[in-house]
Amino acid sequence: MKTYLVVFASVLVAELGDKTQIATLLYATDPAAGKLGVFLAAAAALVLSSAMAVAVGAHAGDWISPRVVRTVAGLGFVAVGVWVLLA
Numbered sequence: 001m002k003t004y005l006v007v008f009a010s011v012l013v014a015e016l017g018d019k020t021q022i023a024t025l026l027y028a029t030d031p032a033a034g035k036l037g038v039f040l041a042a043a044a045a046l047v048l049s050s051a052m053a054v055a056v057g058a059h060a061g062d063w064i065s066p067r068v069v070r071t072v073a074g075l076g077f078v079a080v081g082v083w084v085l086l087a
């Protein structure tokens with residue numbers, strides 16, 4: 001269960017304030033757009049992108065060590081964080 005809570009928290013924090021959330025917010029401000037429809041479309045897009053990530057990750061694990069993936073992902077997150085701080 002700990003792994004799933006870490007995944008949930010990581011994705012939630014990563015998605016807060018990102019360009020996808022801002023785009024969703026902008027679509028929701030349109031009076032002609034149904035708010036439930038905007039929510040469902042955004043949720044479906046996140047589910048689909050997550051499914052693709054899981055599918056790729058499942059197969060990448062056959063060729064790449066999980067330790068290498070964690071290291072590269074960690075360095076990527078650090079790089080993005082530094083870029084955000086400096087930009």
